[in-house]
Amino acid sequence: MSSTFHEPTQAAENEPTAAQDYDIPHIPKGTRLTDAAAEEFGAKIEKAYRRGASISFIIEKSGRSYGCIHRTLRKRGVPMRPRGYAPKVSPSALGVPAAGNQGPAPGPRPHRLT
Template structure:
């Protein structure tokens, strides 16, 4: 009795596994690919920093920042944002 196994499709080497594609250095995106990449970057910025997006996509900080600002994204303030701590009055 023969068992047929199907291999899972191999992962796209240009994909980071998180929905962001790594774009080869010097490559320009045009048309639909550019729009799709910008949309993915804007969505990723909801949970990731610009620097993290740069690492995953291979694009520069300036390129990612420009995509976000041109996309109308409100930028978060710089630096680590501490969570608001409870005041001593709340502790009682």
């Protein structure tokens, strides 16, 4: 099957890591998608979004508008994340050592009499 998608000419500034290698095609502005191409594009952006790509990232990689991406995801029944959502990452995944015994937790401040 021949695809009408074109690869981006310049890498995105916030390029995903190898674990987040999203397959988001770049579609030149003004290009209309056939039903088959729209279905293929929708499946790819749905997969990327469900794997954690933001709508902003998908917009940047695909060259499509916010409305196009949002509408496509909604039509596919994808639950939308809240604004400003960042996936929860465990401290160990970031290389932060586990908290050891650092003494008693601070209690309430004593009342100051005047």
